[in-house]
Each structure stands twice: as structure tokens, then as C-alpha cells.
Amino acid sequence: MTATDIVFGSGQYADVNGINLYYETHGTGHPLVLLHGGLASGEMFAPILPTLADHHQVILVDLQGHGRTAxxxxPLDVTLMAEDIAALIDHLGLEKPDLVGYSLGGGVALQVALKYPHKVRRLVTASAHIRRDAIHAEILAQQGQVGAAAAEFMKDTPMYELYQRVAPRPEDFPRLLDKIGAAMAKDYDYTEEVRGLQVPTLVVAADADMAPPRHYVEVFALLDGGLRDGGWGGENRPKGGHALAILPGLTHYDIADSPLFAATTLAFLDKQD
Incomplete structure (x- = not known):
């Protein structure tokens, strides 16, 4: 499949969990639910979608208030949006799909795997920190400025252009900023929940991400990773089949476009146990 084979906006709506959720299906193979970052939509994965869809049936979802989902x-809350995705999995009759999420979508995918491990085969969570205080201080300060008042200043950004082009109610952009700002201001820590994660998980981050690499190493350690030598045959790797990838030369803002991210994701999802 090539980029010219991908037609965005050709999807469907599913009335699930009290929301009319927009999704598109691309490719064939084992199903993969792909979740975008905040202020974006499924279209953000355009550079890597053909690669993923060559190997999997990709279900590209627009999360609450994003893209084509009104x-x-x-509130915008990862636990509530996780219920949407779990309901969509049931609605579509998907048999243990893989979940791949970036940033906000990574947090949503993680929550689905935590609460509904029986619905998920493998999980890839990219650039998604599990504690609010894990991210760099200057990012926390910037997040504190996100709200409706910033809408005017964002009119020249790709996020605004996308929202105006595809959203059912383009005038809701300030409302989305308010909700994103409120979500980012809320403290959270999923450390204890992650310790009990039952789904084989790949933790992915850029080497210059929103949180430092050590945070993702800490997450990997919660999953029994990096605590001992893995052994000649990998016999001492994490017991749950978990893995860690810190991708070089990337940031929070370009990792989801990267062929390296696509290749790393596929290598984990298609690994023969």
C-alpha cells in the first residue's frame, strides 16, 4: 500500500458508550487500533499508515472532540476515552486487536489494556508518560497556558487547520483547548496500575521526548524490564513479554511520523513467541 491508496474521510461512525465515534479501516491482517495524540486526529499518521496497513487491518480512530468525532x-479523560475504545472493539467484533497509541492516544490505549486485558493482544504506548510530574518543567509551564484564550494564537498552526477542515463543529476549537488544558492540569500517577499490566507491552519514546528517557526506563522496570541480564536466549527478559525502545534522533513532535517508529512497532507486534 502507498500513500496514494489512503483516502482519509472515508470512514464510518459507531454509536458507542454515548459518543458517535469516527473510525476508518485500512489494510488487511490482524486488527490494529491506532490512536492519535492531543489536538490531532487519525490523519496525523499519514506518513506511516501505508507501512502499518501493509501488515495489519488498521482501525484509525478520532478520539472524543478530535478530528471527525464531535x-x-x-471531560477529556483517558479513562473515559478508554471505555469508548473498548466499546468500539466490541461493536466491531474485533478478536483481541493490537493497540498502538501516541501521546494522548498512548494513555488511552494503556487504560484499555489495564482495564480490559482480555480484549487486547499487544500494546504499543508511545511518548506517553504515566506520571504528570515526569515531564520537563518547561513543558508543564506551557501546558498551563492551554485554554480557549489561546485559540486566536493557534490559527496558523496545523492543529487548527486540521480541526477547521474536518471537525463536525469547527467552532468548538476553543472548547477543545479548554478541555485539553483542564486534562493536562490534573495530577495523575498510574505507577501501581502499570505494575499489574497483563498485556505484552512495548514502551516507546524519542530520545528527546516530553519526558526524559529515564522515565520510560522506569516504566519498563515496573514491567520487570531491565532488572537483570536477559540471557543468551532471552530467557531472562521481562516475564510478560514487555519491551522498551528509545528511538534516536527524534522528539515528541516527530516520532509518530517516523519510519523507525513504524518498523519498531511492527517488529514488536509481529514477533513470533
């Missing part, structure tokens, strides 16, 4: 009267 907002509803509830």
Missing part, C-alpha cells in the same frame, strides 16, 4: 458533555 465532543460530548464530559
Amino acid at each position: 465532543d460530548i458533555d464530559r
Whole structure:
């Protein structure tokens, strides 16, 4: 499959969990639910979607209030959006799909795997920190400025252009900023939950990500990773089949476009146990 084979906007809506959720299906093979980052949509994966769709049936979802999915009267919360994805998996009759999420989508995918491990085969969570205080201080300061008042200043950004082009209610952009800002201001720590993760998981980050590499190493350690030599035959690798990838030369803002991210994701998802 090539980029010219991908037609965005040709998807469907699923009425699940109280939200009319937009999704598209590309490619064939074992199903892979692909979740975008904040202020984006499934279209952000355009550079790597052909590669993923050559190996998997990719279900590309627009999360609550993003892309072609209209907002509803509830907060933007990863646990609530995880319920949407779990309901979509049931709605589509998917048999243990893989979940791949980036940033906000990585947090949503993680929550699905934590609460519904029986619905998920493998999980890839990219550039998604599990504690609010893990990210760099200057990023926390920037996040504190996100809100409706910033809408005017964002009119020249790709996020605004995309929203105006595809959103069912383009005038809701300030509302989305308010909700994103409120979500980012809320403290959270999923350390204890991650310790009990039952789904084989690949933790991915850029080497210059929103949180430093040590945070993702800490997450890997919660999953029994990096605590001992893996052994000649990999016999001492993490017991749950988990893995870690810190991708070189990338940042939080270009990792999801990277062929290296696509290749690393596929290598983990298609690994023969």
C-alpha cells in the first residue's frame, strides 16, 4: 500500500458508550487500533499508515472532540476515552486487536489494556508518560497556558487547520483547548496500575521526548524490564513479554511520523513467541 491508496474521510461512525465515534479501516491482517495524540486526529499518521496497513487491518480512530468525532458533555479523560475504545472493539467484533497509541492516544490505549486485558493482544504506548510530574518543567509551564484564550494564537498552526477542515463543529476549537488544558492540569500517577499490566507491552519514546528517557526506563522496570541480564536466549527478559525502545534522533513532535517508529512497532507486534 502507498500513500496514494489512503483516502482519509472515508470512514464510518459507531454509536458507542454515548459518543458517535469516527473510525476508518485500512489494510488487511490482524486488527490494529491506532490512536492519535492531543489536538490531532487519525490523519496525523499519514506518513506511516501505508507501512502499518501493509501488515495489519488498521482501525484509525478520532478520539472524543478530535478530528471527525464531535465532543460530548464530559471531560477529556483517558479513562473515559478508554471505555469508548473498548466499546468500539466490541461493536466491531474485533478478536483481541493490537493497540498502538501516541501521546494522548498512548494513555488511552494503556487504560484499555489495564482495564480490559482480555480484549487486547499487544500494546504499543508511545511518548506517553504515566506520571504528570515526569515531564520537563518547561513543558508543564506551557501546558498551563492551554485554554480557549489561546485559540486566536493557534490559527496558523496545523492543529487548527486540521480541526477547521474536518471537525463536525469547527467552532468548538476553543472548547477543545479548554478541555485539553483542564486534562493536562490534573495530577495523575498510574505507577501501581502499570505494575499489574497483563498485556505484552512495548514502551516507546524519542530520545528527546516530553519526558526524559529515564522515565520510560522506569516504566519498563515496573514491567520487570531491565532488572537483570536477559540471557543468551532471552530467557531472562521481562516475564510478560514487555519491551522498551528509545528511538534516536527524534522528539515528541516527530516520532509518530517516523519510519523507525513504524518498523519498531511492527517488529514488536509481529514477533513470533
